[in-house]
Every structure is written in structure tokens, then in C-alpha cells.
Amino acid sequence: EDQVTQSPEALRLQEGESSSLNCSYTVSGLRGLFWYRQDPGKGPEFLFTLYSAGEEKEKERLKATLTKKESFLHITAPKPEDSATYLCAVQADQTGANNLFFGTGTRLTVIP
Amino acid sequence: DTAVSQTPKYLVTQMGNDKSIKCEQNLGHDTMYWYKQDSKKFLKIMFSYNNKELIINETVPNRFSPKSPDKAHLNLHINSLELGDSAVYFCASSGRDRVFEKLFFGSGTQLSVL
Numbered sequence: 001e002d003q004v005t006q007s008p009e010a011l012r013l014q015e016g017e018s019s020s021l022n023c024s025y026t027v028s029g030l031r032g033l034f035w036y037r038q039d040p041g042k043g044p045e046f047l048f049t050l051y052s053a054g055e056e057k058e059k060e061r062l063k064a065t066l067t068k069k070e071s072f073l074h075i076t077a078p079k080p081e082d083s084a085t086y087l088c089a090v091q092a093d094q095t096g097a098n099n100l101f102f103g104t105g106t107r108l109t110v111i112p
Numbered sequence: 113d114t115a116v117s118q119t120p121k122y123l124v125t126q127m128g129n130d131k132s133i134k135c136e137q138n139l140g141h142d143t144m145y146w147y148k149q150d151s152k153k154f155l156k157i158m159f160s161y162n163n164k165e166l167i168i169n170e171t172v173p174n175r176f177s178p179k180s181p182d183k184a185h186l187n188l189h190i191n192s193l194e195l196g197d198s199a200v201y202f203c204a205s206s207g208r209d210r211v212f213e214k215l216f217f218g219s220g221t222q223l224s225v226l
Contacts, residue, residue: 034214043116043202043217044155085153099167100215102155 003027006088006103013078013110021073021086021106029093033071034100035064036087044087047073078110115139118203118218125193126226133188133221135203144186145204145215146178155202161186193225 036044048057050066063074089100118135143162175191203218
């Protein structure tokens with residue numbers, strides 16, 4: 001079964017149009033939930049780690065939140081340079097200490 | 113001064129060939145990884161390795177083998193390449209031994225098996 005599901009698969013926003021990306025997870029014993037950004041032709045780049053429900057992290061126009069079942073990546077007033085694929089990943093008891101289980105990502109396009 | 117570098121960037125080869133991908137990190141990290149990203153952008157771990165332990169994802173065929181000459185390098189050897197091996201392969205490293213820290217990824221090697 002899927003352990004990490006991201007939605008939507010793709011999202012097109014006008015510049016300045018705020019929105020949220022969703023990451024739902026079904027693992028037990030969550031140790032951490034991670035958000036990465038991936039640009040075309042490059043490796044994922046770390047954004048945030050969230051460890052417990054209720055936790056929030058912010059970086060520029062991005063804000064990540066976590067509940068017991070899902071995480072949201074809120075994008076406020078996005079710019080074209082925010083266009084990328086955003087990947088969510090979880091580390092849990094069942095994935096092991098050195099293993100992340102990734103979702104398939106949300107491909108974000110911000111139109112000028 | 114790229115933190116995690118892997119070569120080559122692109123690799124096109126025939127079925128049945130043997131190939132290697134090299135990875136080096138200059139972050140002083142103890143643990144290195146190989147991930148495979150398929151056409152649907154799904155990233156799946158293949159191996160994790162530190163000075164003491166190699167952990168292999170059980171779904172990885174034994175045609176794939178990691179080799180680490182030292183702590184800063186983890187190369188991936190693939191024997192008898194198959195069409196289904198076509199994907200992007202990412203090397204990564206992380207800072208703490210057995211306690212997970214954020215991953216630093218290389219820029220990927222796009223492998224195409226013809």
C-alpha cells in the first residue's frame with residue numbers, strides 16, 4: 001500500500017496566487033516528515049523537517065505544517081522561481097533509521 | 113566545490129553491458145546512499161552505507177552492487193543491464209551515523225538502456 005501520497009500531482013498558479021500542497025502518510029511510528037524541492041535535471045534539495053503534530057516551519061514564501069495524518073506545504077504569493085517539483089518523504093519505525101520513503105511529488109508551475 | 117558529485121551525468125548503453133556510476137561527497141558525512149528515481153518521479157532507496165554497515169533494499173536485484181573505496185566515495189556497479197534499469201540514479205549523503213539527518217543529493221545520473 002502507499003505510505004506517502006501527495007496531491008495534487010501538478011499545480012499551476014499565477015504569480016502571487018497562494019495555495020497549498022498536501023502530503024498524506026499512513027506510516028506508524030513517524031520519526032520525521034521531510035519536504036524537498038527538486039528542479040529539473042537536479043537532485044532534491046532539502047527544505048524542512050517536521051517531527052511532531054502541530055509543528056510548523058517557515059522559509060521565505062514556504063510554510064510547512066504537520067498533523068497526525070498529513071502535512072501541508074503552504075506557498076504564499078509564489079514567484080516563477082518557486083516552480084519545481086516538491087517532494088514529501090517520511091522516516092518511520094517501519095522504514096528504518098537510514099531510510100526515507102518518498103511520495104511522487106507535486107509539480108508546481110508559477111506563471112508570471 | 114559541489115557537496116555531492118556524481119558522474120557521469122548521462123549514461124546510454126546497450127542491454128547486457130556492465131556500467132558504473134561514481135559518487136563523491138566532500139561534506140565529511142558518514143553515511144551515503146543510492147536512490148533510484150523512475151519515470152513517475154518516485155524516489156526509492158537502493159542502498160545505504162557507512163563505515164560499518166551496508167543496508168540493502170531487498171527489492172534491488174543483485175546485479176547492482178555498491179562499492180566504497182573510502183568514506184567519501186560510494187560507487188554503483190551494475191552488471192548485465194536490462195531495459196527496466198533505465199532511470200535516474202541519485203547519490204546522497206547524510207551527517208549522522210544511524211540517526212537520520214537531512215540528505216544531500218547529487219545531481220543525478222540519467223541511465224538509458226537500449
